[in-house]
Amino acid sequence: MFELYSEAAKEESSYAQFMVGYSYLKGTGVEKDYEKGIQLCLKAAEQGDPRTASYGLLI
Numbered sequence: 001m002f003e004l005y006s007e008a009a010k011e012e013s014s015y016a017q018f019m020v021g022y023s024y025l026k027g028t029g030v031e032k033d034y035e036k037g038i039q040l041c042l043k044a045a046e047q048g049d050p051r052t053a054s055y056g057l058l059i
Contacts, residue, residue: 005023015049017047018040021044
């Protein structure tokens with residue numbers, strides 16, 4: 001599933017960017033990487049993804 005979200009994230013899907021970022025933060029299906037996780041979640045937030053607000057990432 002991670003691979004599918006990763007491909008969609010490259011196509012600028014804010015939902016996919018959030019899901020991949022969250023996966024990196026939690027280490028779900030991928031090795032934990034806080035830097036990548038925050039970077040992708042912030043990218044989703046910049047596009048107005050509402051899920052980021054519930055995690056305190058809305059900018």
